[in-house]
Amino acid sequence: MKADLMEILVCPVCKGELQLTVDEERDGEIVSGSLFCVRCNERYPIEDTIPNMLPPDMRSQPA
Amino acid sequence: MRETYTVGYGETTQRWTGARTAANSAGFLLPHLRPDMRVLDCGCGPGSITLGLAGVVAPGVVVGVDVAPWQLARARALAKQEGVKSLAFAAGDAYRLPFSDASFDAVLAHMLLGNLRDPPAALRELRRVLRPGGVIGVRDSDWGGWVMEPSTPLLEEYRALFLRALIENGASPFHARTQRRLLLEAGFARAEAFAVAGDKGTPALTRVAAENLETRLREPAVWELALRRGWADATRLEAMAAELRAWAERPDAFLLWIFCAAVGWVEQA
Numbered sequence: 169m170k171a172d173l174m175e176i177l178v179c180p181v182c183k184g185e186l187q188l189t190v191d192e193e194r195d196g197e198i199v200s201g202s203l204f205c206v207r208c209n210e211r212y213p214i215e216d217t218i219p220n221m222l223p224p225d226m227r228s229q230p231a
Numbered sequence: 232m233r234e235t236y237t238v239g240y241g242e243t244t245q246r247w248t249g250a251r252t253a254a255n256s257a258g259f260l261l262p263h264l265r266p267d268m269r270v271l272d273c274g275c276g277p278g279s280i281t282l283g284l285a286g287v288v289a290p291g292v293v294v295g296v297d298v299a300p301w302q303l304a305r306a307r308a309l310a311k312q313e314g315v316k317s318l319a320f321a322a323g324d325a326y327r328l329p330f331s332d333a334s335f336d337a338v339l340a341h342m343l344l345g346n347l348r349d350p351p352a353a354l355r356e357l358r359r360v361l362r363p364g365g366v367i368g369v370r371d372s373d374w375g376g377w378v379m380e381p382s383t384p385l386l387e388e389y390r391a392l393f394l395r396a397l398i399e400n401g402a403s404p405f406h407a408r409t410q411r412r413l414l415l416e417a418g419f420a421r422a423e424a425f426a427v428a429g430d431k432g433t434p435a436l437t438r439v440a441a442e443n444l445e446t447r448l449r450e451p452a453v454w455e456l457a458l459r460r461g462w463a464d465a466t467r468l469e470a471m472a473a474e475l476r477a478w479a480e481r482p483d484a485f486l487l488w489i490f491c492a493a494v495g496w497v498e499q500a
Contacts, residue, residue, distance in 0.1 A: 176334035221329035
């Protein structure tokens with residue numbers, strides 16, 4: 169994802185603000201990292217450029 | 232809670248979902264899109280429609296959301312291959328979208344609501360992320376429009392069994408005819424509805440149709456469910472599959488179904 173997606177991204181559960189942590193960035197795109205919701209104490213992973221914003225109860229199950 | 236996607240991700244099913252384009256699947260929404268709009272494609276799957284939308288609204292960004300992260304990896308690969316840059320993807324739940332209120336100018340939900348247990352709840356969430364004056368397009372098939380000719384008792388049995396699986400899995404196979412009402416009930420200020428027929432009536436197309444239908448029959452969410460519930464035994468299910476293949480070879484085979492689409496507008500501020 170590009171950093172400007174942060175303009176609209178919120179926690180899917182509480183709709184609160186997210187804190188972005190970048191682990192790897194390439195060509196202006198965040199390849200890996202995470203989005204942290206302070207209110208829910210929940211971390212949403214960014215893997216292979218795609219943020220996984222599924223609520224925690226849906227994230228662990230296979231698609 | 233994760234809901235069951237009855238049609239599944241079989242190879243022929245993915246070929247079919249991946250062949251959808253903005254022109255052939257979202258044509259009813261395109262006249263309402265303008266360059267520089269930010270668009271959400273909710274339930275984007277492998278991203279072929281998403282890419283087309285990006286072409287229409289560029290330099291505006293289209294965000295593709297799907298419940299299956301690995302479908303998004305396919306979508307991203309497709310975007311890379313086609314060199315489309317004004318795209319973003321996120322895995323997400325249609326009932327609990329990861330976007331702030333009024334984030335988008337337009338939303339598309341193509342073949343999404345019919346797979347959900349609670350289409351009205353999803354529509355309310357999609358409305359939440361639309362700005363005042365924003366537009367939504369929804370499109371789904373309605374099972375009431377399904378006609379398979381010439382019919383046989385086994386084909387009827389197949390149809391009934393698949394429908395039963397859809398309902399058991401929490402899908403909404405007859406909601407599409409009510410899309411206009413559902414949009415109004417979800418708080419959209421006005422709505423318009425349309426329909427278009429899908430058809431397969433040539434030897435090549437009836438074979439494709441039969442292959443798709445058989446693939447879906449063999450999905451665990453249908454096949455295993457039918458066995459578990461005692462709706463049919465494996466011999467009977469195989470007989471249905473064989474009947475689909477036999478149907479496809481008939482020179483008079485014809486399949487017809489209905490897509491319903493609707494456009495809704497959020498009240499201007």
